[in-house]
Amino acid sequence: MAPPADPRRGARADRRLVPRQPLVVGAVEERRLVKVLVTGAGGQVGRELVTAFDGHDVVAADRAALDVSDRDQVLGAITSLAPDLVINAAAWTAVDACESDPDRAYRDNALAVRYVADACRRVGAHLTHISTDYVFSGDQDAPYTEWDPTGPRSVYGRSKLAGEVEAGPDALVVRTAWVCGEHGPNMVKTILRLAAEHDTLRFVDDQRGHPTFADDLAEMIRRLAVERRTGITHVTNQGAVSWFELAQEVMRAAGQDPDRVQPISTAEMPRPAPRPANSVLDNAVLRLEGIELLDDFRVPLARLVARLT
Numbered sequence: 459m460a461p462p463a464d465p466r467r468g469a470r471a472d473r474r475l476v477p478r479q480p481l482v483v484g485a486v487e488e489r490r491l492v493k494v495l496v497t498g499a500g501g502q503v504g505r506e507l508v509t510a511f512d513g514h515d516v517v518a519a520d521r522a523a524l525d526v527s528d529r530d531q532v533l534g535a536i537t538s539l540a541p542d543l544v545i546n547a548a549a550w551t552a553v554d555a556c557e558s559d560p561d562r563a564y565r566d567n568a569l570a571v572r573y574v575a576d577a578c579r580r581v582g583a584h585l586t587h588i589s590t591d592y593v594f595s596g597d598q599d600a601p602y603t604e605w606d607p608t609g610p611r612s613v614y615g616r617s618k619l620a621g622e623v624e625a626g627p628d629a630l631v632v633r634t635a636w637v638c639g640e641h642g643p644n645m646v647k648t649i650l651r652l653a654a655e656h657d658t659l660r661f662v663d664d665q666r667g668h669p670t671f672a673d674d675l676a677e678m679i680r681r682l683a684v685e686r687r688t689g690i691t692h693v694t695n696q697g698a699v700s701w702f703e704l705a706q707e708v709m710r711a712a713g714q715d716p717d718r719v720q721p722i723s724t725a726e727m728p729r730p731a732p733r734p735a736n737s738v739l740d741n742a743v744l745r746l747e748g749i750e751l752l753d754d755f756r757v758p759l760a761r762l763v764a765r766l767t
């Protein structure tokens with residue numbers, strides 16, 4: 459199988475690395491050129507990851523270039539590229555649609571991770587896999603640490619939890635939540651669109667989370683991946699809010715009246731897939747390791763709103 463098309467290889471793509479060099483972590487490791495494969499590179503996070511690895515030898519594979527649910531494609535691409543790092547940003551993220559097609563959810567979000575992890579082991583590549591707050595039930599009163607028991611309530615959440623297991627003990631599993639960014643549909647864009655179309659906006663006030671911006675997330679993933687860290691790690695921007703409060707913050711950032719947003723309950727807006735009421739991820743691993751946490755979400759929010767308006 460040919461390696462995936464490579465539309466965005468870095469300028470130094472001709473430089474080769476010897477895989478499995480002795481490991482040097484931290485700042486020294488950051489300076490070493492790594493060959494990195496980003497899967498799901500056409501998605502919201504994938505596109506920011508490709509930018510975050512600028513200066514490294516990055517291969518951006520969107521779904522057309524590499525379907526991670528195709529075992530032959532995955533093994534062929536990864537063994538022929540022999541990257542140092544693989545960042546799996548591919549997933550079926552249509553949370554409600556997953557409820558009516560669990561086979562597709564498990565194929566893209568769980569079985570595909572088995573293939574990627576297997577291929578990584580064969581070439582000694584480090585795997586970073588991205589997961590979600592939906593692995594939790596949302597019933598807990600406090601923020602969720604990496605060691606709290608999981609209990610997904612939706613097909614999407616169950617398939618993503620299975621993906622964490624498939625990634626294996628040598629992988630870094632980055633759980634994140636409420637991702638917004640410049641590329642692809644997300645809540646910030648939805649709020650701005652609704653504000654342009656309606657006088658009053660209604661958002662639920664009984665689901666809380668840490669809004670997380672794809673560019674900040676990608677920068678932290680690059681840092682952790684280059685250091686070949688392992689284990690589950692929560693990475694979100696800081697500042698817990700409800701969707702109602704986020705909508706008010708978006709209005710403020712856009713110079714509009716936040717009182718145009720009204721709070722409603724989840725029960726008033728039934729969806730096929732249940733959402734966790736508490737999606738707040740304590741970035742406990744980063745905190746305990748003394749790694750500076752990502753900014754309060756209002757900082758990247760202001761940046762994004764300025765770009766979008």
Ligand SMILES: NC(=O)c1ccc[n+]([C@@H]2O[C@H](COP(=O)([O-])OP(=O)(O)OC[C@H]3O[C@@H](n4cnc5c(N)ncnc54)[C@H](OP(=O)(O)O)[C@@H]3O)[C@@H](O)[C@H]2O)c1
Pocket residue numbers: 497498499500501502503504520521524525526527546547548549550551566570588589590591618633634635636637638642
């Ligand atoms: N967005 C959030 O709020 C959020 C929250 C927590 C965690 N996450 C996690 O973050 C990661 C990135 O999500 P995102 O927000 O960037 O979602 P996204 O914009 O939907 O990106 C996912 C990408 O994966 C691709 N894809 C789907 N199935 C594939 C397959 N079989 N092979 C190759 N590519 C495939 C999709 O391509 P198509 O568009 O062509 O299907 C899409 O480009 C995912 O693991 C997700 O579970 C996201």
